[in-house]
Amino acid sequence: MTDKRGVSNFEMLMWIPRIIFIIFIMFAIIFLVRTYVVTVIDTSAIKANLFSNRIAYSANGISYYDESIKRAYPGIIDPRKFSSADFLDKTIYYGEKNREVGAKIVLKDLNDGKESVLFYNQPFFKEQKKLADSGLTEGPGGSRGYTKKYNVLIMKGNSPEKGELTIDIVVPNS
Amino acid sequence: MKKIYPKIFLDKKADTNAIYHVLIQILIALAVYVALQSYIDSVAKDTLFEKYYLSNDLSLLAETIYAGPGGLSYYYTNDRVQMSKFSFDFKQQKTSVVEQEGTLTIAQPYGEDANAPYSGQRIENKDGLEFTKTRGRLEIK
Numbered sequence: 588m589t590d591k592r593g594v595s596n597f598e599m600l601m602w603i604p605r606i607i608f609i610i611f612i613m614f615a616i617i618f619l620v621r622t623y624v625v626t627v628i629d630t631s632a633i634k635a636n637l638f639s640n641r642i643a644y645s646a647n648g649i650s651y652y653d654e655s656i657k658r659a660y661p662g663i664i665d666p667r668k669f670s671s672a673d674f675l676d677k678t679i680y681y682g683e684k685n686r687e688v689g690a691k692i693v694l695k696d697l698n699d700g701k702e703s704v705l706f707y708n709q710p711f712f713k714e715q716k717k718l719a720d721s722g723l724t725e726g727p728g729g730s731r732g733y734t735k736k737y738n739v740l741i742m743k744g745n746s747p748e749k750g751e752l753t754i755d756i757v758v759p760n761s
Numbered sequence: 762m763k764k765i766y767p768k769i770f771l772d773k774k775a776d777t778n779a780i781y782h783v784l785i786q787i788l789i790a791l792a793v794y795v796a797l798q799s800y801i802d803s804v805a806k807d808t809l810f811e812k813y814y815l816s817n818d819l820s821l822l823a824e825t826i827y828a829g830p831g832g833l834s835y836y837y838t839n840d841r842v843q844m845s846k847f848s849f850d851f852k853q854q855k856t857s858v859v860e861q862e863g864t865l866t867i868a869q870p871y872g873e874d875a876n877a878p879y880s881g882q883r884i885e886n887k888d889g890l891e892f893t894k895t896r897g898r899l900e901i902k
Binding site for chain 2: 598606609612613616617620624625626627628630633634637638640641644645646647648650657658659660661677678679680681682687688
């Protein structure tokens, strides 16, 4: 080890762990930067809230729509729209393969307790509802479930009656 | 056969070898600094978040406008992002935002009225977007 060449070789060998350490530090810094830089915003709760409001209030939702003034009556539900099972699928369009949102809408007549049920994107809702109920809500592939209740009036003939609207929504994680 | 070793570390004077070692360490430190600085610069200049934010915000706005019970008009501006840097496309139930041709496009979905689908032209160099809904039909310009 006293030979000059030997000392030199030993020092050169000592560079290997140093370089490995530098590479490790570089990757650690890149990892930290990538961890703290936000590129995705979770808007699933807003999407669910907005979608339930759209079903309840918009003209192409389940609200009573007055053709003469071209306006929907928010909070007044047209029960005739529950007679067609795919009514909402025909009015709100997310593309051929809708993997964005699914919903189950239950309208309860508070006078006789009768319930009417309507689905939006039923296969997706049934598939993702199981995931949402299981609590597997984190990460890609997971879904979150939201429930919203409204006190509404049901338009039966010319006399509105009291009712309760429950909208269950599943939205995949963004 | 005589082996040839690099003479850089074989100087007879120990001080000279030490200086070479220090110089190499400085060079490696500089290279690491330059690499990390360029990486941090690329993260700082990246507009991915802005594009994601704008496409998300605009698709939520389109949904909100469709959710309205009647006709309405809304002028969208954003003082957090320089909107004129980006181009906007509302096609096939997606809000696409792109900075310039060839860069990554970020698109977010929105549900449109199946009875009155909207398919507009690409909107470029605008500081705000005007959303109008008349008789269930959406217009964006």
